[in-house]
Amino acid sequence: MQVSFNELAERELNDAAQYYEQERPGLGAAFIAEVERCTAAALALPESSPVVLGNVRRWLCRRFPYGLLYTVRDDELRILAVMNLRRRPGYWVGRT
Helix, strand or coil: CEEEECHHHHHHHHHHHHHHHHHCCCHHHHHHHHHHHHHHHHHHCCCCCCEEECCEEEEECCCCCEEEEEEEECCEEEEEEEEECCCCCCCCCCCC
16 A cells, blocks of 8 residues: 655645754654654554544544544555644645
8 A cells, every 4th residue: 555645734744843853853853753653553554543524534643742634545545634633623624
């Protein structure tokens, strides 16, 4: 199965990593590593996380207040949002 990121999700990932890196050197890299861990876990068990809307599922990060919102289609895991859980909850609706 392949992974792809919505353009806005990729921007969210980079913006958050940059923010954390400014807060403390090395924390941005730790954030990216956690997102990679979550992505690998979602790839291994794509149907195990809860459905949040329609066919969109959410995988929660452990160390950071973020979740990956994704869909599974054929042989693709599509990341729709790298969502900060402390912000507007439904801003990502409508992404593909």
